[in-house]
Amino acid sequence: MFAAVAEQAERNPARTTVVVVTWRGREHVGGCLDALAAQDRPHRTLVVDNASDDGTADLLAAHPSRPRVLRLGRNLGYAGGLAVALSHVDTPWVAWLNDDAAPEPGWLGALEDALDADPRVAAAGSLLLRADGSVQSAGVRLTPDGHGADLPEPPPGGEPFGFCGGAVLMRVDALRAVGGVPADFFCYYEDTDTAWRLRLAGRRIVTVPAARVGHRHGASTHPGSTQFHLWNERNRLLTLLRCAPAEVAARELTRFAVITALLPARRALGREVPDARNFRVSLRLRVLGEVLARLPETLSARRRIGRRRVVGRGAVWHRWAGR
Template sequence: MTQPDVTVVTVTYNASALVLDCLASLRAQRLGDVTMDVVVVDNASSDGTADLVEARAPWVRVLRARENLGFAGGNDLALRDVTSRYVLLVNNDATLEADTVRTLVEAMDRAAPDVAAMSPTVLLAEHFRAAAPTDTRGVVTGPDGRWTPDPDGDVRLVNSTGNEVRTDGYGVDRGWLAQAAQHRPPRDVFGFTGAAALLRTAALRQVGLFDETFFMYYEDTDLSWRLRLAGWRVEHCPGAVVEHVHSASSVEGSAFFRFHDTRNRLATLTKCAPAGLVVRAVARDVVTTVSILVRRTRPAEHARTRLRALSSYAMMLPALLAERRRIGRTAAVRRRDVAAHLVPVAAAYGPYRDAG
């Protein structure tokens, strides 16, 4: 049988309404000459998602995981068997504009052969208007102003135009909360965002898939960094637009988020970053955790979560160091040269909403 140009993979867990909206946007794609297969990985949902998808979207192939494998393991379950030239990863809480798949595939076809990933313009699904001084609840503050959600508003805010890594080792979404109409970033970007990205299958075969020990968070940054070390690049495709319901499938700021975000950031740096950055990052996290414990500047639960993250990182350390050596032996680009793409620490915007 003729292989499709692109295999679309979306991983879902107890979110049937979200994934059906995502699939509806895929069904409505104007593909032209591009051919596409769609795979839904159900991470052992308990809400009947897999049965519902099979009933309502029979054109989709459903893979049923025996347990919740997280974002990393769920994607890998599908990626191991992909034979198409490209694979498009799409979060279950994202929807695509009608020309997005074709635009991404055509952009990758035109791209230089060292481009491993193409990151679309990911917008927050909500519409906004300029916030009045009296607006408090739900206000979003970004680099271009203060905004309040309004279904009839004409302001769109950026979720991501690719991932960046700061010089202190933290990964960030490029363009986070910027006004989309004014955001004109360079085409080259450090990495792709897991919310939506087109990947070259040959690049994945070379550097490997997501690190399944991460479960979720920083797995996209880790893979992007490994691609960079292997000599690949990532580009932004401004004409491909995806809307993303931020934190619909996971809760930003929860203990679960803080644990995986902290541990996996340190794991990514240990595997990929120059040694000096690794040492500084680990030392900073240890000192910060001790400071919270001694000064009680945050709730005790925050300190316990940080301690669990550091303990889990310490248990992973032997395997991480072995992986660091393996990556170093096969790297085409020196770690310090990849680190030259890290961005300065600038003003951070967020969280997504003010408490009000």
């Protein structure tokens, strides 16, 4: 299999670099690389190893597909790893693929065909499937309070607000033109933020149902953990401050602060409070502290995004929020 892939790559130059970011991925990244080697389109594979200490480096070095590996000195997270990788990509298209994902053989071909079909499409997302075959994500919708939420089925017309960053193909020039990847997000919402900036730039995003990917969601990040909720809550607010209309960003930041302030009183009065970690006051105070500490940098990024946009922030919000 691997020799055939090498021969095909020599005959047909690759248009896509597939970036796989891993951290302590020894138990699953091999399956991801095996699935990439079985793709029916030539491509380059670039693995960013976030300073894994579990034997991942040895597995990558021994894998017969011989991926190019960037081994980082410390863990920069998924977003940080993608940002580092972007400067090493010299193909016109780049795919993001989670290390716990295994695309079907026609995955890359289906995504490339979608970009070929319409030059206005900047990003083509995949159909991510759980182990039982149910859909984890068919794209991302924008909720009325500014959350990026996975769609359980492809949207009408095949065009969602955004894509799931676990398996997506993008035009490199479009990604760079909107500012690349928000590296300091570390993990989560880098996809929603990137999709939002592409929308502000007037670009299209589609879901390609034929691009099917099995996904062991959360193999490295433990959904439901304190860190998971910290990244999610913080990065949602940062995305709103960077991309949303000013009144929406101010409203949601204020709402988050007010709910945080009222939680102790609600508990003291015996009123029901959700048991999820993101309703713990200590975590919410950490979120607010990190958002406020980054506010000058975030507002500077907002101005840069504003200078690049060709569609109004309000127009994007009213077109997509709540759908």
